[in-house]
Amino acid sequence: MSRPAIDHDQLRSVPLLDGFDDRQLDAIVGLFERVKPTEGPLFGAGDHAEEFYVLTKGRVELDADDDEIYTLHPLAVIGELGALTGRRRNSTAKVAADSELWRVPVTRLLELFEASPDIGLGFQQNLMHIVAEKIARDQTRLQDMRCNIVRTQKAMKEMRELVLESADTEISAPLHDTIEQLIQRNRRVNYRVAPPASLVSLLRFDQGVAAQVMEISRTHLSFRNPPGAEASADERIVAVLSLSGPEIPVSGRILRVINGRVDVALDPMLDEYVAVLEGYLTRVQMLDFLV
Secondary structure (H helix, E strand, O other), rough: OOOOOOOHHHHHOOHHOOOOHHHHHHHHHHOOEEOOOOOOOOOOOEOOOOOOEEEOOOOEEEEEOOOEEEEEOOEEEHHHHHHHHHOOOOOEEEEEOOEEEEEEEEEHHHHHHHHHHHHHHHHHHHHHHHHHHHHHHHHHHHHHHHHHHHHHHHHHHHHHEEEEHOOOOOOOOHHHHHHHHHHHOHHHHHOOEOOOHHOEEEOOOHHHEEEEEEEEEEEEEEEEEOOOOOOOOOOOOOOOOEEEEEEEEEEEEEEEEEEEEEEEEEEOOOOHHHHHHHHHHHHHHHHHOOO
């Protein structure tokens, strides 16, 4: 099978392959398999990631389903984070007809790591650098978003006061109520987090039925409806919330049920239970920060 004509300097320009010597790069290139042209997408959002790709000619378009389309040109590595971490694809990839694309199956890559631990260590170090830089960029964007939210909150509070101080009209009450709702929703306490695999959160109901928590905040949570269970809007729930160790009693009202996901507005809790929940939320949120 032919191999891509890429010199080693080009390969080293790829962050994932930085620092490898010629012998190591030859071993990695030996895993490359040519991708046959196809009319459909290379992969779609939600697909399992079992390989990553190297684009040596042409272009690949990534549609992240957020009104943004990214066009990649050679030399580009595509889908390496998803493949090496087992994440599902978060975008759809389309390959131009005249492109030259190579795939690297993760199973063969892991076999290479086992046979050559030095290559595995190099990949791990480079992957950590890539992820750390991504987190740093995300933190910058999140800080910008927080600043925008703070400014928005301040402006909405000023508008609320202006409505209260102005003469009443037929739109005063609905305008005030809408602004008040937006202010409450933007409060930091309402921000939800998704429990990671290392900090699983469960709801335990009567008869030993348990449901996995998908998102949680101090005022709301969402869980995956257990098979065979039924839930509908406006019903009330009472359960024990297991927070990867500590457990607290919770109750609340179901807001909606969509495709097996149940959204719940939690009732006010005792201060001691609030402290336990906030401690858990802090542990989860710390995973998003570099310290």
